Amino acid sequence: MHGRPRKAPKPEDEAASAAKVQKLRALQTQFFSYHHNKIYTKEAVELSAKLLEINPESYTAWNYRKLAVEHYLNQPESNPDSVKSILDDELRVVENSLRQNFKSYGAWHHRKWVVSKGHSSIDHELRLLDKFQEADCRNFNAWNYRRFVAESMNRSEQDELKYTADMIYTNFSNYSAWHNRSVLLSTLLEKKAEGFLSKENVLLEEYEFIHQAIFTDPDDQSGWFYHLWLLDQTVKADSPLLVSSWPAHGSDVLLPADRSHNVSVFCPFTTLHSDSGLFPIVLYFNQSVEGVSSSTVTVESGFNKSEDLVWKPLSVSNSQAAQVWVAHLKFPTSELHSSVEVYGAQSEESIPFVSFDQLSMRNDPEPIASNWRAEALAKEIICFRELLSLMDCKIGKLTLARLLMAYDAMLFSCANKLVYSEEVLELYSDLMKLDPSHYQYYKDEHSLVLLQQVTSGRESLLKHCFHYTDSVSSTICSPICLRLNNLSLSRMYSIHTDVQRLEAMQLLSCLSLRNNKLRSFTALDPLRKLKSLRVLDISYNQIGEHSIDTTRYLCSSPLSHSVGSEWNKDETVIGDVALINYWEAFFIFKELNLNQLDIVGNAIADENFKSFLVKVLPTLKRLDGELLG
């Protein structure tokens, strides 16, 4: 239950609990001896029930009971009546345990297992749940079990939705109820159930509903979480959107054959040196798409109209769907100037994942269907400005910032600039002062907005560009440097969408990720797709410092799923270095053609590791600044 203060135990309580422990120990010893000897007599089974009544967390005891049930069910003389009585007994034991601790995972799980056998009254389960909900309407174990029960008895999502509303009306600070609502609505919308055909209407109604909670008590967080989900549903377009391409639609690209010609000074973003005679074209979508091919995308360039381009998904998981697609255009080295046009084709062909003709180009006017999304956001913005005019509210400010960013992003193609970014920056600056305990988060968000603002257009970008006249690495790098001060991008690598964005930078040749608190090589996964990368600086990070990379569990990297298929048993040892110790590094580096790598300042970078790197990276010329022989 909630809001109960913890009391210091009194001496007599302690004595009582010591006695309880002793009793429990004795029970447990006896129980384990039955369990190990596979004794399923009535007496033994009853003992396990006794144990579970005192300690519902005893997973072994639940397991033992499962074995015992199976044992009895498999008896030759078992009949429907005896089966039912065995399972009913189990339900009783679970009920008693839940009375002891109604948040016992083991007990709820056992109940699921018993009910799944299909001999129990599911209506009874619903009644039982009502009792638990009455005791604590925020018991998420009960909510979890409720979803299972509702599904097994084919209760309609509409009925369950009504139930969440009832619970919310009783007490709206109920994360579980709001969450269940979001799950049910997603299903109903996907099914296009009656009354849920129009996502627009459903979402607008939900906005109205959640406003009641948020305005009544802005200090309660559960409502804000649901609002965030609604915002996400509003922003998420049904069809994929081409966010950007390189080169941009209708742009001119300079392809100087001679590096000494410093034309790039004048057009820094559209000048390309290529030694291979290949010219990458990159398409970047807002979600993974399939089926990008020469028949769905038309590329017109000054010197090549007919060539069938081969489009490849840049997917870290090697699937056929990717957010980033690349094709290479061959060009004659003599040609200096070329203009490129990229169109989304109006293909009639059906493409398995998503039809390409649904694709809306950024340059196209907004399709009418998404107008309601912008309108909904505009309404929300007005609403929360009003709330903030009444009171100072941190989460209100954060929400407003998110709304403004979403609105800007949605209307970017029309306005072609970020209208609200200044206001958003101010909101985040405000929040950093108001809420110092979440300073880092706001700082990161602030930085991302700043970065977006800078990169939103050529003008803003040029303001931050500098030229190095005496560039040390002029042999490989373009002598232009983008300098942004006071950015905090610490979260960039904990969120996989940000990681994935890097693979779109097909022309990236020199990357410094110095001092970024990277915890493992897994974070570098997208770099595998950067074929032009020659110089990499990952010095002074935290690779190897933590035996377990906790960030990986927050958002599992696609790498962790793909390893199995790529793993070549023959490659387990390179020289005398056991690959098993560095498998993450191996998978990143074996696909790169680095000339220069800096790794100093990481816990992992010992002599062993360095000699491993030299073997994995045959192209490497400098390691931590030292020329390799």
Place this chain on the structure above:
Amino acid sequence: MNDLPPYPPIDPTTFDLIVIGTGLPESIVAAAASTASKSVLHLDPNPFYGSHFSSLSLTDFPSFLTSHSLSTSPSPQSNGHHNFTVLDFATRPLYSSLDISSFSPHLLHQHSRKFNIDVAGPRVFFCADKSIDLMLKSGASQYLEFKSIDATFLGDDKGNLWSVPDSRAAIFKDKSLGLMEKNQLMRFFKLVQGHLAGEQGIKISEEDLQSPFVDFLNKMGLPPKIKSFILYAIAMVDYDQEDVGVCRDLLKTKDGIDQLALYNASVGRFPNALGALIYPIYGQGELSQAFCRRAAVKGCLYVLRMPVTALLVDKDNGCYKGVRLASGQDLFSKKLILDPSFTVPLPLGSSPPHPLQEKFPLCSLRDDRGKVARGICITKNSLKPEISNFLVVYPPRSLFPEQVTSIRLLQIGSNLAVCPADMFVLYISALCNDDDQGKKLLHSVMNTLLTVPVSINSESNAAVQSETAESSFTAQSDAGEGKPTLLWSALYIQELTLGQVEFICSAPMPDGKLNYNDLVDVTVKFFEEIYRNEEFFPEASSEFSEDDGGIALET
């Protein structure tokens, strides 16, 4: 003297305390005195418990009110006695302008006994009321069962009933408030809660606490609608707080906050209760009876149907000695508590001034607290479909411009066992200065909410009209629209008399409030005046442990 009814003789004849009348204050004192091991005799001339706090059948109700609408002068001096003066009791009128109309006598006659009509309605309990604590402490709660009042509404002159957003959940659910208003109201509640809990940084200044509550609400920038909710439907204020001219009782912020605290503590005190208010099954009369049963358990002697005729006073010093019963028996006690309807007229023209004159301010007992207009209506349809038990408040000026006091209406349905199935009893009350004003207040609510059959008839000729009235009623309810039709009504004006604590005591009449808190306060003082050295229901007196002593709440 021979045709006296065969009253049983009472034995013993001497008591510590004699209490006449089983109204709530008298019953509480009887229980408290018995608990303090006093010998107590509790008499009531009526055949039922509760007196002015009772719940009566449809036939008993009019006769009780009628009997207390007249003043009776004492019959000529009864038999004297050599030791004391015998002063005959007179009764004074406590109810006036009694007006009972029946539009469906046949229907109601059939079910007359199924009604338990509260004489002092509308009454409810706040779950955190002192009276609830008193019931728990005294053990009276074990004889009572309660149900939740489902909702509170604010009414307007169009007949609309607006839910009172009295809790976080209710504000969330409310359909009449805008988002900003919800935010303002909830923040105000939080301020009050924070203030009461002594939260850091949240403190209402002493200056604000001493200022009128309405000024504080204005200072908080609350819109009129929300102010109405807080003042009249939560703090249950009677007089118009924004018209200093007519407001007799300007609520201070401090007291307003206390009222909100009571309300807040009431919501959720009992897990089964839906809101702040509860009502006893079988009506309010159960309450007096519960205390009487408690007293009986503690040794109090009960005799109902026993009129008293005279007061016995010491001839020499004018001190109270005892009472003479209708049976002619004389009983003696150290203390006496009288039902408010009794007065003791002094022998006229006694000169030199009777020594009693100084000791009997009773005769001049009248107070200037005005009156309370009460109305009871019976209908076959709920004012609000789907809920049967609820409270409606009409703030001052909400029905007509001259309405200076709040009018409260309580609808109770058959699930509280106060009326036959599918019927509803409506209790209305408002403070007033005189009978005409009171009647106007009652009529204004009835006209707003009910269809009153055209032929208003008093009981006498209602029978003639009944058939047409009943058929018109059926027609209307079949149409399924419009307001519920009135089947029966009783309107009356009740005197507000304070209790009197002199060398004999007169118990107070029901006050104009919605709950019993003020009456309990008065009663406690009463007891303490009489028994200065006794504790009022000492903790240990209850032989029931905490677990058994809960409030029985049916859902």
